[in-house]
Amino acid sequence: MNKFMLNITASSGEYYQGDCEDLVLPISDGVYGIQAGHSPVLVAIHMGILHFEVNGESRDILVGDGIAEVTPAYVMVLVDSAERPEDIDKNRAEAARIRAEERLQHQQSMHEYYQSKIALDRAMQRLQAAAKYRR
Structure with a gap:
């Protein structure tokens, strides 16, 4: 599967930076899916579960409101907060x-x-x- 670079940064600092195969962002009216080669777009993120896959492993993060800049090769996610659900x-x-x-x-x-x-x-x-x- 094709990969792209993912950077997740919360107000407290960088949360994740690395390869990603699949990304699902929480938005105000549902979810927004992204894969490598996606057309450039800015997406408003609503508080919820952000899901992504790295080397076939699924990861979930509870994120606060924010934005994502999507390009064919990378996605930059900027959110108020980010935490693993199991750490809550x-x-x-x-x-x-x-x-x-x-x-x-x-x-x-x-x-x-x-x-x-x-x-x-x-x-x-x-x-x-x-x-x-x-x-």
Whole structure:
């Protein structure tokens, strides 16, 4: 299978750089698949599971919002956060979910409301990923 270069960088630093055979990005209305030779495009990434394959081995990463620059030979992924689902602290994610739900129940400005909704979405995504990928 043809390969392309993949670089995944989160706000905390570079997460992965190397060969890739197949890449599936989470986007707002589903997923977006990429293989070597793909036409150039910019893709908006929505928080979710990014899936890629290296030498026949599948890897999954929970990523935050971001963008991907796709060319025929490489893909550059820039995201807010990136973590392996099996590394998620389920108790910490549950506590974040509870805090976000409590904040949503209080009167707040529109900005605070949207920040609380984002925090709740992130906590729920982390909990779902942890539950699905926990071994």
